[in-house]
Amino acid sequence: MSRSNRKSQIVQTAAHLFRKEGYQAVSMRDLADNLGIKAASLYNHISSKEEILALIIMDMARTFSEHIAEVRKNENSSVDKLTEIIDMHLRTTFHKTDVLACMNREWKHLNDDYRKTYLQLRNQYENDFLQIIENGMETGELRSLNPKILSNTFLSALRNLYHWHDRDPEFSEDRVRESVKDYLLSGLLLG
Amino acid sequence: MSRSNRKSQIVQTAAHLFRKEGYQAVSMRDLADNLGIKAASLYNHISSKEEILALIIMDMARTFSEHIAEVRKNENSSVDKLTEIIDMHLRTTFHKTDVLACMNREWKHLNDDYRKTYLQLRNQYENDFLQIIENGMETGELRSLNPKILSNTFLSALRNLYHWHDRDPEFSEDRVRESVKDYLLSGLLLG
DNA sequence: GTCTATAATAGGATAGAC
């Protein structure tokens, strides 16, 4: 198989296994077995196990950062901005489940350099999100709750929707998006 | 040190390290170092690394199950029941942070028997929670959103509030509880 | 690009002295 095809195949399979078993629990032999080759052959395509993890995580982390930076500076209302962010998380939850779960659960195993960059990106993401929330409160679009606590709670909900796929595959992406949007934006109580 | 004191000290220290580094990343030698003894000495108090993980997780899992079973069968309104559940999660988030994070992140590494029991408890918990939500919708106390999607989203938010302690130690438990309650129960939009 | 063989290390766990 060609070098670059095999490489992306390795990364994809690794993401799947890392998500299912955890990064440390998956050996290079396990990964190779799943690809039908021997462990030593992996090193013709990647330089280390850590590199695979970085290839999985860093790209997704940058995608999220770029997305929220664009949303933050566009001219939409706060509710529309929050809707765009929910949409992004839902798309990723449904179409990049393995990578998203890997990122959320295994980033601690990145090497020092990548982990530092990852945490910078995550902090930046959370700051951008907080800014959007605070803007919405200032313009009166959103209720004046504590913005930091609200951000953290909102993001906790969004980031962990991938647990879905392990348990409730019965709902379509559209169905989930509408309900999640409705709940997270409008609230729970009647009237 | 007496046998039972040392044992609970081992479990507590392990919970802290497992949370910080991940179960697989913490060796018995790391754990022993943190306790100021040698790895071999640990085995005078516990039988295996897996047993330590089970001691951390299973007790907390049962506590959550018993709590929601009691809440489900009491006579309070749905909103009061949800409030009791939020309170329980907040108490645990603030006072048993290490154990809670361990349970959420490391349960996959339980041995087969414990993992099976853990998943039964978790399923039962989610069913009880779903029942409470569905009841609230039937009596008209809650808006009629999709109950499964709502449960999943609500629980995603609650279960992951422990990320807090890693980042925003500035808020008191009471302050967080009131804001989280307000948001998760009442909603975000003004009016 | 994949293989076999192997180096180098780290891990969980036990035996037996004190």
Added chain:
DNA sequence: GTCTATCCTATTATAGAC
């Protein structure tokens, strides 16, 4: 209850043949 010494296995990664 803790120690030293050690066993056994599994791991990441490399060397060199095909």
